[in-house]
Amino acid sequence: MAVQVKRAKLAGDGALERASALLGRARLAVIGGLLTDIAGAEAALALAEKLGGVIDHAAGEGLCRASRIMRETGGCPASMGEVRNRADIVVLVGDGPLKREPGLLTALFPKKEGLPRPGNNSRGLVLLGCGEAEVPAHIPVTRIGLGNLDLATLVARLSAAVHQHQAQVLDDDLATTLQGLAERLRAGAFPVFVISYCDLDDQVLRTVLDMVRQLCVTTRAANLSVPAPGNGDGVNLCSVWTCGLPVRTSFASGLPEHDARMYGARRLIESGEADALLWVEALPTFGVERPQGVPTVVLSSTGNGATAADDVAIEVGCPGVDHDAELYLWSIAGIGMVKATRPNGGAPTVAEVLGRITERLGSPEARA
Amino acid sequence: MIRLKGGRVIDPVHGRDATGDVFIDNGRIAAAGANGRKADQTYDVTGKIVMAGAVDIHSHIGGSNVTMARLLMPELPALAAKGGAKIAPTPAAWGAFATGIRYAEMGYTTVIEPAMIPTHAIEAQRELSRIPIIDVGGLAILGNDDFTLGLLRDGAGKTALEDYVAWTLAHTKCLGIKVINAGGSAAFKFNARSFGLDEMVPGYGVTSRAIVQALQYAVTGLGVPHPLHVHCNNLGLAGNVDTAVATIEAAEGLPIHFAHIQFYGYGSEGPDGLSSGAARLIEAINAHKNVSVDIGQVMFGQTITLSGDILRQFDGRGAAKPKKWMINQGDGNGTGIVPYKYRAKNFVNAVQWAIGLEIMLLAEDLWRVLFSTDHPNGSLFVRYPEIVHLLMDKAERARWLEQVPEASRQVLNLPGITRELTFSEVAIITRGGPARLLGLTDRGHLGTGAVADVSVYSEQADKTAMFAHADLVFKDGELVVRDGEVVNVTWGRAFQVAPGFDAAIERRLDRFYDRYYDLNPSIFDVPADIAGRPERFATVPCLT
Numbered sequence: 001m002a003v004q005v006k007r008a009k010l011a012g013d014g015a016l017e018r019a020s021a022l023l024g025r026a027r028l029a030v031i032g033g034l035l036t037d038i039a040g041a042e043a044a045l046a047l048a049e050k051l052g053g054v055i056d057h058a059a060g061e062g063l064c065r066a067s068r069i070m071r072e073t074g075g076c077p078a079s080m081g082e083v084r085n086r087a088d089i090v091v092l093v094g095d096g097p098l099k100r101e102p103g104l105l106t107a108l109f110p111k112k113e114g115l116p117r118p119g120n121n122s123r124g125l126v127l128l129g130c131g132e133a134e135v136p137a138h139i140p141v142t143r144i145g146l147g148n149l150d151l152a153t154l155v156a157r158l159s160a161a162v163h164q165h166q167a168q169v170l171d172d173d174l175a176t177t178l179q180g181l182a183e184r185l186r187a188g189a190f191p192v193f194v195i196s197y198c199d200l201d202d203q204v205l206r207t208v209l210d211m212v213r214q215l216c217v218t219t220r221a222a223n224l225s226v227p228a229p230g231n232g233d234g235v236n237l238c239s240v241w242t243c244g245l246p247v248r249t250s251f252a253s254g255l256p257e258h259d260a261r262m263y264g265a266r267r268l269i270e271s272g273e274a275d276a277l278l279w280v281e282a283l284p285t286f287g288v289e290r291p292q293g294v295p296t297v298v299l300s301s302t303g304n305g306a307t308a309a310d311d312v313a314i315e316v317g318c319p320g321v322d323h324d325a326e327l328y329l330w331s332i333a334g335i336g337m338v339k340a341t342r343p344n345g346g347a348p349t350v351a352e353v354l355g356r357i358t359e360r361l362g363s364p365e366a367r368a
Numbered sequence: 369m370i371r372l373k374g375g376r377v378i379d380p381v382h383g384r385d386a387t388g389d390v391f392i393d394n395g396r397i398a399a400a401g402a403n404g405r406k407a408d409q410t411y412d413v414t415g416k417i418v419m420a421g422a423v424d425i426h427s428h429i430g431g432s433n434v435t436m437a438r439l440l441m442p443e444l445p446a447l448a449a450k451g452g453a454k455i456a457p458t459p460a461a462w463g464a465f466a467t468g469i470r471y472a473e474m475g476y477t478t479v480i481e482p483a484m485i486p487t488h489a490i491e492a493q494r495e496l497s498r499i500p501i502i503d504v505g506g507l508a509i510l511g512n513d514d515f516t517l518g519l520l521r522d523g524a525g526k527t528a529l530e531d532y533v534a535w536t537l538a539h540t541k542c543l544g545i546k547v548i549n550a551g552g553s554a555a556f557k558f559n560a561r562s563f564g565l566d567e568m569v570p571g572y573g574v575t576s577r578a579i580v581q582a583l584q585y586a587v588t589g590l591g592v593p594h595p596l597h598v599h600c601n602n603l604g605l606a607g608n609v610d611t612a613v614a615t616i617e618a619a620e621g622l623p624i625h626f627a628h629i630q631f632y633g634y635g636s637e638g639p640d641g642l643s644s645g646a647a648r649l650i651e652a653i654n655a656h657k658n659v660s661v662d663i664g665q666v667m668f669g670q671t672i673t674l675s676g677d678i679l680r681q682f683d684g685r686g687a688a689k690p691k692k693w694m695i696n697q698g699d700g701n702g703t704g705i706v707p708y709k710y711r712a713k714n715f716v717n718a719v720q721w722a723i724g725l726e727i728m729l730l731a732e733d734l735w736r737v738l739f740s741t742d743h744p745n746g747s748l749f750v751r752y753p754e755i756v757h758l759l760m761d762k763a764e765r766a767r768w769l770e771q772v773p774e775a776s777r778q779v780l781n782l783p784g785i786t787r788e789l790t791f792s793e794v795a796i797i798t799r800g801g802p803a804r805l806l807g808l809t810d811r812g813h814l815g816t817g818a819v820a821d822v823s824v825y826s827e828q829a830d831k832t833a834m835f836a837h838a839d840l841v842f843k844d845g846e847l848v849v850r851d852g853e854v855v856n857v858t859w860g861r862a863f864q865v866a867p868g869f870d871a872a873i874e875r876r877l878d879r880f881y882d883r884y885y886d887l888n889p890s891i892f893d894v895p896a897d898i899a900g901r902p903e904r905f906a907t908v909p910c911l912t
Contacts, residue, residue, distance in 0.1 A: 038494060039900070070439050074692035074705075081699045081885045086557060107886065115514050115884055116571025118558040189559065216682075220559050222697050241435045241495045244442055244459025255458050258442075326490055329891060333698055334432050334488040336891035 016353070019278075019297040019312045020360035026276030028252060029053035032265030032291065035230040035283040037319035038326040038335060040350030041238040044280065047358045054250045054274065055239065056265035058281075058288040059228035062198030063236045064260035066225070067246040069197075069205055076212045078192060078222035079333035084108050086117040087192040087222075089184055091126040093208055094151050096199025098133050100226045101330070104194070109139045118220065119189030126181060129154050144177055152204050158182065159211045191215055196226040227330050229286040231319070234328030234335055266291045282316050282350045297357075299350055317347035369393045370845065371407035374414035375824060380792045381800040381813030390418055392820040395845035399816045413824050416839060419795050421477025421821030423812050425802035426597075426627050426662045427743040428674060429467050429481050429499060431492035431506075433696075433703040437674045437744075438462055440694050441707050444672055448748055451669040454836055455750045468500035469854050470750055475823030475838040477860075478503045478803070478811060482546055482597060482627060483676055485509055487699055487892045489540035496862060497899035501848050505806065505863035507597050508540040509676055511547035511579050512554040513700040515880055517572040520582055526589065527870070533586045534869035535877065541864040541894045541905055543806065544594035545587050546627070548676040549601050550579035553701040556679040563679060565601055565614055576601055577618050584622045590867040591910035593807020595623035595660065600632055603680045607636035609645030613652045621658050625805065628664020628742035629653075630724035635779075642719055643779040646726035654732045660805055662740035665724035665755050667747035668712040668771075675745065676701035699885075710747070718772035720746075722782040725758055725765065728797065729787045735804065739797040753835035756798075759789040760831050807908050808863065820845035859899070861906045 023029045031044050034057040048055045057063055069075070083090065090108055097104055109123065124140045127133055129151045135141045146154055157174070161182035185191045193208050200208075208223060215221035227233045236246050243249060245258040261267070268274035269291040277296045290298070295311045301318035319325030320338035329336040370392040377388050391398040391407065428434050438444075442459035449457040460466055471479060479499075484492045484506040496504045510516050510533065519529050533545055551574065552563035558570035565576045580598060587596045600615050602608040612632035616624075626632070635645035653659050670689075675681050678695060681704020685693040694705040710717040724746070731737035739756075743749040757764050762785075769783055777783055789797075803812025810819045824840040837852025848856045881889045896905060 042498070067439060070694070071442065072692065074440055074688075074694040076695050076697070078697040079699050082557070082697050082702075085884055110886065112883055118570070190557075216695075220557065220697075222695075237432070237435050237439075237491070240438050241430070241464050242498065244438055244445075244461070244463045246439070256460050258459075324895075326494065331885060331887045332487045332892060334485075334892075335491040335494070336487075337490060337893065337895065338891070 015312055015314050016356050016360055020357050022295050022297055022311055023051055023276055024361050028274045029276040030265045030268050030274040031278045032056045033058050033279045033281045034235050035281045036350040038234050038238050041235040043351040043354035045242045047354050049251045050358055050361055052252045054263050055247055057232050057235050057247045058230050059198055059232035060247050060264060062228050063232050064248050065202055066197040076222050078224055080330055083192050083224045085115040087190045088119060088121040088123050089188045089191040091128050092130050092194045093128050094200055095131050096196030097194045097226045100196050105136060155204050155207050159207045162211045163214055185215055190220045192222050192224050194224045198228050227328055230283050231327045269294050280350055282318055299353055314353055315347055316350050316353055322347050323349055369405045369407045371410040372413050372418055373410050375416045375418035377418045378791045378795045379814040380796045382815050385792050390814055392845045395820050397814050397816055397818040397820050417825045417827050419823050420799045420812050420814050421823050422475050422798045423802040424476055424479040425738050426482045426740040427479050427749055429479055430495035431484055432488040433674050437672050437705045440705055441672050447670040453669055453748055453750055464495050464498040468502050472501040472841055472849050472854055473837055473852055475841050477821035477843050480505045482507045483509055484540055484542055486536050486540050489892055489894050493894045493898050500857045500859055501843055503860040505543035507544045507546040508536050508542040509546050509548055509701055511550045511583055517554060520574045521572045529582055530586045530589050531869040531873035534590055534867040535873050537865055539893045543863045543865055544592055544597055546597040547580060547583050548599040548701055551576040552601055552679045563601055565611060584624055588622050592865050593911055595625045597625045597627055599627050603631045603677055606634050606642045608632050608634050609648050612649055616652045616656050616659050619658060623658050626661040629661035630664045633723040638779040644723050644781055646723045647781055650727055650730040660736040662738040663724045663728055664740055664742035664746045666710050666720040667751045668710045670709045671744045671747055672707045673745045674705045676703055678702040678704045681706050712771040715773050715776045718776035722780045726781050728759055729785045734793055734796045735801045738801045753832045756794055756835050757831035762786055762788050859901055862904055863908050864905050865910055866907050867910050
């Protein structure tokens with residue numbers, strides 16, 4: 001039976017006990033969604049450790065892809081501030097960046113004077129396989145569409161040109177265009193590729209990062225990554241400083257163990273390996289659907305976050321709206337403070353609720 | 369009241385090295401019979417060594433740069449353990465919680481994170497707040513950021529820079545200021561690949577020398593107890609002892625602290641163009657009483673280097689082992705992360721290892737020559753006991769020297785050095801010296817009224833074993849370690865200084881961040897309640 005808990009009644013009813021009991025008796029509990037602030041992520045990690053459970057984020061696949069590439073090859077990222085002030089050539093790769101951040105182009109090309117920057121090239125934008133994106137009139141733009149190629153092939157052909165590989169020359173207009181772009185990139189004082197790792201596959205990401213490394217041999221170059229939605233980067237970093245590993249980490253063995261495939265929340269539930277779910281959606285869900293099929297505790301900041309079928313549903317505040325929150329902010333490429341836009345003392349934070357569930361886990365009622 | 373009875377009490381701050389008792393009352397060191405009270409709990413520590421809790425002046429233990437390194441190399445603890453380092457072979461061993469536990473086990477109770485990126489101070493302070501037991505403090509990085517450079521370019525004057533430094537300290541809640549390759553990281557943004565003391569930062573027209581001097585004056589003028597903490601230009605380059613000596617001389621008598629000085633102790637003599645510059649360096653340090661240093665001792669084995677000296681890290685990326693690196697081109701300095709394995713059989717690494725020891729062993733005034741490995745850059749902090757062993761035991765040094773190439777021995781002073789540090793001298797470089805230099809006058813010693821951070825060790829010939837695990841550690845008077853293991857997890861404080869500033873600088877900064885970043889700097893202002901615990905921050909008074 002569902003237990004709907006209204007704000008400001010948290011301490012007085014049995015929802016926390018029911019949530020603790022549900023999670024405490026699970027063989028393997030998954031904490032998923034994790035659309036929350038840093039404090040919420042810390043509390044979730046502490047709970048997962050106590051439960052011997054698993055943590056994942058709604059954008060876990062993209063986060064793990066980026067983390068794996070970093071682990072295997074490193075990277076050469078730049079902050080938004082550096083790119084908007086100093087990059088002379090900005091290449092958007094695919095549709096992802098603009099889909100995630102519709103205001104991206106005006107942020108990257110403000111109508112303001114920038115900081116001192118290297119070289120005297122005029123600044124320009126390249127849309128590489130981006131479709132029909134609208135570009136403000138003040139930004140000089142070069143469009144290189146996919147044509148009949150897929151994005152991986154287009155990026156690979158640009159990479160070959162950047163590397164000046166002695167390959168068979170494809171005598172077409174695209175080859176000429178890509179050669180021209182490669183020359184611009186090599187002559188650039190600070191070329192930057194803008195990517196969304198949640199939207200690009202492993203092959204494309206590695207090719208882009210390899211291009212950046214190649215350009216770094218003779219100039220300064222970087223990639224600018226659009227962050228994962230739902231504070232994914234913040235939650236991931238919090239996981240790393242807490243247990244040394246990114247999300248999709250299990251504490252079942254007592255020591256944290258990371259596996260991007262095995263510890264995906266959805267896979268664990270669909271395969272039957274996990275038998276309880278704690279789903280946190282205090283921030284907007286960006287269309288992610290909650291896995292179904294196991295006893296579930298839902299922490300949601302929206303009335304429609306929980307359903308009648310949920311075993312326990314607890315309303316929480318929305319970080320940065322109902323309460324001040326530490327969130328990953330793209331503008332500083334790190335964790336910053338977002339003040340509440342409509343502070344509401346009634347709804348508990350995710351951290352408060354998870355902290356109380358964790359406290360109760362050791363109690364006989366929770367273990368019964 | 370707690371009585372530690374009959375130990376050999378080593379407290380060089382008070383010139384004490386004698387058998388006696390130490391009393392703890394209400395979290396502080398107390399006099400015998402203070403307030404007419406008798407001990408209600410006695411620990412018999414007869415035959416053991418009793419020291420203040422150790423203070424680490426320079427160890428990268430938290431912040432966005434550290435976590436980026438963790439993300440790059442979760443296998444670091446496993447690889448280090450494989451080489452013999454006393455660390456659990458799991459990624460968690462490099463996390464915040466394990467850091468506090470391992471430090472406490474060794475008898476450390478205060479650690480300074482020396483490279484806090486101001487715009488990332490919230491992450492850094494939150495990470496630090498998740499490290500148990502130890503007290504912490506941060507040093508905020510300035511000197512390559514566009515605001516500082518703009519002030520200097522525009523000739524804004526001493527007061528404006530002082531206000532900006534004070535504003536930065538307030539926002540980051542830090543204990544001091546660090547400058548890393550002054551101007552070099554900014555020059556990297558203009559594609560410079562090297563940067564000397566008198567080179568100009570492109571776009572700003574100010575030299576490295578001018579940046580360091582201006583920040584020195586600002587820090588001193590504000591009365592910040594810890595001198596400007598300086599990472600020089602030309603780190604790790606053969607012949608860079610010239611740069612270090614020139615920077616020492618450029619300080620013009622104002623207080624200045626040089627971080628991980630070992631990495632600047634390189635001469636360019638000998639058949640391989642690399643030799644020990646330790647003797648020349650220590651001569652300059654001895655002669656300039658305004659100068660203090662920490663060592664940045666190298667130890668053989670796997671580690672990872674992380675630094676705001678992005679220019680140097682970029683240049684050094686080819687030496688990465690394993691073959692991966694990250695150059696994070698962030699605001700201000702940015703960060704370079706390059707995994708590295710120091711090898712005993714490598715000529716250069718052997719010279720590096722020896723130079724750190726030489727500097728400490730040749731020092732006339734150990735109060736100004738302090739212990740560090742620049743964790744994790746020279747080695748992981750878990751290697752400290754081995755280094756103490758090397759400093760206290762010339763036979764141990766001889767055993768290590770047998771492992772290094774003959775060619776390196778030829779260019780070193782170490783084989784001829786017979787000095788062995790005493791317990792009191794070890795207490796100076798790991799306790800009294802760093803605490804004094806940081807302005808943390810309530811620690812690093814066992815005088816009445818000091819904070820009751822106390823470490824008790826069983827004296828052993830094998831100093832590695834002795835210092836790896838303390839018998840007892842008290843933090844703020846609470847027993848936290850017994851028989852080398854943590855028995856009580858407590859949570860410490862973070863130190864900051866809070867010199868005042870003219871509010872005009874806030875308006876200027878608001879305009880700067882709005883114009884160039886479209887943001888308000890309040891988003892990286894560290895809140896006082898970041899730890900979720902009361903009284904997390906303690907303010908150290910400025911000098912008047």
